[in-house]
Amino acid sequence: MKNKKKWIAVAVLAVILILVSMFWYYSYVTQDQVAERNAAIIKAKQSGGLVSTTRTWKSVWSQVYWVVQGKNAQNENIMVWVPFQKVEGQPNVPAADNSGIHTELLKNGVDEEKMKAIIQQQLPDAEIVSLQPSVFNGEYVWQLFYNDGSHHNYTFYRFSDGGSTGVKYTLPNY
Template structure:
């Protein structure tokens, strides 16, 4: 009986150690991403008057941007695009100065909910995989990644009015 209790105690101890190791590994792997997000929020607060943060996204197309949604000092909803650059050690850091940082009141553009509703109503057969704000060809956009007819596509929509930018990019079909 005593031997069985000892085995159970060891098993519980090993299980807790395993959980701790997994947590530490996860923290280590995501620390760079969390640092980038913190840097983007700080840059948005310093340069665009962001007072509070609601949501953040990382957008990578031809350039890397962190987009921060929140409120300004007057409690108006605002979106801020913060450009990042790659440095020698492979990390991404915000670009120096205020160059490239762009802020826009949400009321002057299309919100995530509005663009999602418009996309679904225009194309009820597609499955939205991911929708995030970003930059495409110098325009501030919503980047849609979706599945339709067993293929995956990217489509961009202008942040200003929700109109499509160009035609969808179809990814090579690997589902068949």
């Protein structure tokens, strides 16, 4: 009986040790991502008029942007695009000057739910894999990654009016 209790205690201790190790590993692996997100939120509050944060997205196309959604001092919903630059051996950091930071009232653009409705109307058979705000060719857009049944595709819709940019990238099958 004592031997059985001993093995149960060892098994419980081993499970706890494995869970703690997995948490530490996850924290280690995501620390750069968390540091970038936190830096984007701070920069959006300092230079973009953000007061509170609702959601964040990381956009990587030709340049890294973090897009922060939240509220401004007037309690209006806003989106703030914060450009980042690569620093060798460190997480990406916000661009040094504030010229690349762009703030837009959500009411002056198309929010995520309206964008999904537009997509469903234009691409009724598309399975949306991800939809996120981004910057494409210097324009603030919604970046759509979707499956049309035969391929995965990227396409872009203007944030300002939800209109298509006319650019579509089809990924090869693998």
